[in-house]
Amino acid sequence: MREEIIVSGRNNPMVDPNLHIWHWQIPLYLFLGGMAAGILIIAALYYIRGREKDYRTAVRITPFLTPFLLVLGLLALFIDLRHKLFFWQLYTNIKLQSPMSWGAWTLMVITPVAFIWCALHIRDIFPQWDWKYSWLKALEEFFNKYKKALAWVMLIYGIILGIYTGILLSAFNARPLWNTSILGPLFLASGLSAGAASTLILSRNSEERKQFARIDLVMIGIELFLIIHMFMGFLASTQVQIEAAQMFLGGAYTTSFWVFVILLGLVIPGVLEIMELRKLHIPAFVPALMVIFGSIMLRFIIVYAGQMSRWLY
Amino acid sequence: MRYAMAVDTRKCVGCSDCVVACQTENAVPIGYCRDWVVEVTDGTYPQLEMEIRSERCNHCANAPCVRCCPTGASHIVDGGIVVVTKTDCIGCGACIASCPYDARYPHPKGYVDKCTFCEHRIRNGMKPSCVEVCPTKCLYFGDLHDPNSSVSLVLKRRKYKTLIPEAGTDPQLYFLI
Numbered sequence: 001m002r003e004e005i006i007v008s009g010r011n012n013p014m015v016d017p018n019l020h021i022w023h024w025q026i027p028l029y030l031f032l033g034g035m036a037a038g039i040l041i042i043a044a045l046y047y048i049r050g051r052e053k054d055y056r057t058a059v060r061i062t063p064f065l066t067p068f069l070l071v072l073g074l075l076a077l078f079i080d081l082r083h084k085l086f087f088w089q090l091y092t093n094i095k096l097q098s099p100m101s102w103g104a105w106t107l108m109v110i111t112p113v114a115f116i117w118c119a120l121h122i123r124d125i126f127p128q129w130d131w132k133y134s135w136l137k138a139l140e141e142f143f144n145k146y147k148k149a150l151a152w153v154m155l156i157y158g159i160i161l162g163i164y165t166g167i168l169l170s171a172f173n174a175r176p177l178w179n180t181s182i183l184g185p186l187f188l189a190s191g192l193s194a195g196a197a198s199t200l201i202l203s204r205n206s207e208e209r210k211q212f213a214r215i216d217l218v219m220i221g222i223e224l225f226l227i228i229h230m231f232m233g234f235l236a237s238t239q240v241q242i243e244a245a246q247m248f249l250g251g252a253y254t255t256s257f258w259v260f261v262i263l264l265g266l267v268i269p270g271v272l273e274i275m276e277l278r279k280l281h282i283p284a285f286v287p288a289l290m291v292i293f294g295s296i297m298l299r300f301i302i303v304y305a306g307q308m309s310r311w312l313y
Numbered sequence: 314m315r316y317a318m319a320v321d322t323r324k325c326v327g328c329s330d331c332v333v334a335c336q337t338e339n340a341v342p343i344g345y346c347r348d349w350v351v352e353v354t355d356g357t358y359p360q361l362e363m364e365i366r367s368e369r370c371n372h373c374a375n376a377p378c379v380r381c382c383p384t385g386a387s388h389i390v391d392g393g394i395v396v397v398t399k400t401d402c403i404g405c406g407a408c409i410a411s412c413p414y415d416a417r418y419p420h421p422k423g424y425v426d427k428c429t430f431c432e433h434r435i436r437n438g439m440k441p442s443c444v445e446v447c448p449t450k451c452l453y454f455g456d457l458h459d460p461n462s463s464v465s466l467v468l469k470r471r472k473y474k475t476l477i478p479e480a481g482t483d484p485q486l487y488f489l490i
Contacts, residue, residue, distance in 0.1 A: 001357055007365075008329035008350035012418035014406075019415065021406040082404025083423035089384040089401050100383035100407050171381060173480060174413035238479070311413045311477045 019175075019307040025080035027299035030165045031194070032073035033107075034187050035295065036066040037162035038195025040114060042215070044155035048148065055211065057203040060121045065198060066114040074107060099168045106164060110157040116143055117154060162188040165299075169306060177244035177302070177309035182230040187299075189226060193219035194295040197288035209284055213273045216291060220270040227262070244309040253305045261301060265294010315457040316372065316392040316430055318444070319464045319473065319487040324451035325365040327352050331443035331452065335369075338431060338442035342421050347428040348443055364490070367443065367452060370395060370416040370428035371476065371484030378408035378417065387425070392456070393485060394432055399424040413480040430454070457485075 014021045046055045095101040122129045166187035169178035196215040234245035247253045269287035276282040348369035355362045379387045386401035402424040409417045420426040431441035444452040455462030473487045
């Protein structure tokens with residue numbers, strides 16, 4: 001029999017008895033950033049492929065959500081910092097090995113790009129809009145001229161943002177649950193799925209809705225595949241990763257993960273979307289909201305459970 | 314230069330003097346600690362075996378906390394010591410999440426704090442305060458590159474282990490067994 005105790009006592013706040021250094025801010029940001037990335041990737045992709053007319057909402061309307069999502073996400077990140085006055089240090093350093101540094105710089109690029117993209121389409125929301133100042137009009141003309149280049153920047157940085165929200169966690173080998181490269185593509189797929197869902201809610205065009213229900217379905221399929229793949233990887237790995245997987249296979253997070261993420265967030269909206277594509281009348285916002293809810297829950301559960309998983313010690 | 318520490322688990326009695334000395338020397342806030350003592354008991358009475366370990370930051374040669382830090386506040390200084398520059402630290406917590414030994418903590422003032430091997434003392438030719446006060450002399454500190462340092466000498470003649478080397482961190486805290 002083995003008994004192992006810290007006899008000197010150790011109760012460092014936010015570290016003991018289990019790590020809980022990250023609270024709601026980080027998973028909320030991971031969701032908001034991922035959803036914004038999904039919306040921008042889809043908008044940029046359809047614009048570059050010249051499908052703007054067919055998918056008008058996705059290219060011109062849904063991106064109006066992204067400045068709000070990104071600013072809220074940045075705010076959440078800022079609230080999470082404990083040494084707030086020094087936040088500018090993020091932008092006086094580039095650390096290639098730190099995903100957080102990558103993320104800070106990616107946000108620095110994609111946030112202004114999202115604002116510019118919305119500014120170029122402002123007349124879709126407010127038809128009477130007037131920029132008033134001549135330099136703003138000149139700026140609009142400039143970006144309109146190079147809109148394709150802007151779309152490429154948006155696409156590439158959108159993909160980096162979407163993947164990085166997962167890589168951020170997988171870089172921590174101290175937390176076996178996070179330490180899987182599947183999290184990058186999983187969070188990207190989840191972000192794309194939430195992005196497609198937001199167009200599904202906003203679109204008034206039945207052809208566009210059908211297309212986005214299809215995109216959502218494909219993403220749900222990919223997510224389910226990646227999640228199964230992730231658990232296969234864990235169960236075939238070291239003891240610490242087997243234990244990380246056990247948290248979802250009978251452990252503390254079993255119910256919340258399988259009910260909120262898998263059932264309510266993926267399987268049921270997937271079934272509803274199939275029914276919708278088969279011409280059964282389903283209000284489009286129901287599966288779409290469920291997908292977004294599942295996407296939030298995935299981040300929260302992975303971030304919280306990850307902090308509970310640790311090396312044998 | 315490569316500073317390292319060896320802990321004699323057979324000599325340590327678990328008095329926790331090292332913990333108190335560190336808290337005093339480094340003005341560690343109340344309720345926090347940079348080092349701690351783990352007691353492991355194996356077997357059933359009367360066949361018992363005990364191992365007592367005074368633990369702290371492992372000053373890893375492949376430190377994940379340094380890798381994950383987005384600002385470079387966590388960095389490695391001369392002698393392989395992992396330190397945090399307070400005024401570069403934004404308190405994001407990435408280094409705390411990346412440490413498999415949970416050796417770091419968020420200081421109430423916002424920045425991240427941890428064991429420094431008492432850098433301010435060793436640069437002046439003194440020993441870290443935990444080593445200085447140990448009543449059983451079970452802590453050895455020195456330069457691994459110097460074959461005559463106390464830590465090199467003791468590692469040459471004793472069997473030792475490191476903690477979870479499989480985490481890939483190349484820890485520099487050696488436990489004599």
